[in-house]
Amino acid sequence: MLNGSPDYVSPKQWQSRGKLEAVLGHSIFVLDEGDSSLPTIVLLHGFPTSSWDWQPIWSELAKNYRLIALDMLGFGFSDKPNSRTYTCLLYTSPSPRDRG
Numbered sequence: 001m002l003n004g005s006p007d008y009v010s011p012k013q014w015q016s017r018g019k020l021e022a023v024l025g026h027s028i029f030v031l032d033e034g035d036s037s038l039p040t041i042v043l044l045h046g047f048p049t050s051s052w053d054w055q056p057i058w059s060e061l062a063k064n065y066r067l068i069a070l071d072m073l074g075f076g077f078s079d080k081p082n083s084r085t086y087t088c089l090l091y092t093s094p095s096p097r098d099r100g
Contacts, residue, residue, distance in 0.1 A: 007059045014052050015077050029077035034066030043069040050076025 009017075018031035031051055034040075041061060043054045051069035054061075061067055071078040 007056075009055050009058070011052050014055060018051075018077070020077070023073075026073055026079040026081060028073065028079070029071040030068065031070070032066075032068045034062055036066055038064065038066045040066040040068060043067060045069070045072065045075065048075065052076065 014031065015029070017033065018029050020027040021030050022028075029051065043051065045051055045053050050071045054067075054069050058067065058069075074080050
């Protein structure tokens with residue numbers, strides 16, 4: 001669905017529909033919509049993206065499911081701790097403890 005589509009939701013509108021949840025001292029953006037009696041789908045975004053990636057298919061899925069999407073720590077509307085630059089390299093580089 002494109003920007004001109006009637007189902008299009010801007011990132012700002014997406015953010016306004018969700019809320020921040022405290023998880024281990026960080027704010028995680030969560031969007032939870034739909035009837036809780038319906039089957040639930042938890043939608044996890046890829047790397048390096050955000051929950052807004054689900055926007056193009058959200059309205060179609062919402063017809064039959066309760067949907068929960070979140071922004072992982074460091075992405076989207078969730079906290080970006082430690083003033084880091086969140087890059088693919090940061091997440092794919094082995095940590096010092098993994099280097100042998």
